[in-house]
Amino acid sequence: MLIVDRIGLLGRLYALSDIAFIGGSLASYGGHNPLEPAACSLPILFGPDMSDFKQISQMLVKAGAAIEIKDQKSLLETVVEIFRQNKKAEDMGMRAYNVFCDKQGAVDRTLEAIQGTLELDASLIRNVQ
Numbered sequence: 001m002l003i004v005d006r007i008g009l010l011g012r013l014y015a016l017s018d019i020a021f022i023g024g025s026l027a028s029y030g031g032h033n034p035l036e037p038a039a040c041s042l043p044i045l046f047g048p049d050m051s052d053f054k055q056i057s058q059m060l061v062k063a064g065a066a067i068e069i070k071d072q073k074s075l076l077e078t079v080v081e082i083f084r085q086n087k088k089a090e091d092m093g094m095r096a097y098n099v100f101c102d103k104q105g106a107v108d109r110t111l112e113a114i115q116g117t118l119e120l121d122a123s124l125i126r127n128v129q
Helices: 010-014 035-039 051-062 072-084 086-103 106-128
Strands: 020-022 044-046 066-068
Touching (some): 020 035, 066 086, 072 086
16 A cells, blocks of 8 residues: 655556545545546545545446445455455446546537637627627
8 A cells, every 4th residue: 555645646656556545535625536547447436525526526436436435444345345356446447447538528628618608609799789
């Protein structure tokens, strides 16, 4: 087990990991970005406070890619269970990666929506004149 508290290092360490626990989620800190370990096809665990990433964490749970744990004891139990069931870890990682791939391009889709709204507003202004 490795605990990291350093910006910029975590992405590289996910690539070397077998499982990811999202810090800041057992206490009320809102969690961290679960798409980073999803990009590395990792099974993902997090606590009850993923309020900063609510939508994507719910999507990962629904897809069977992540498990919300309740406390430290259930974290340990769940990690042991996943390590004992290699197929489960592999399936969760694959599902996490699929969610990650499905969500790629969000910035482009957002920009297209904004552009469409701006074009609509401009046409309304022209019609008023």
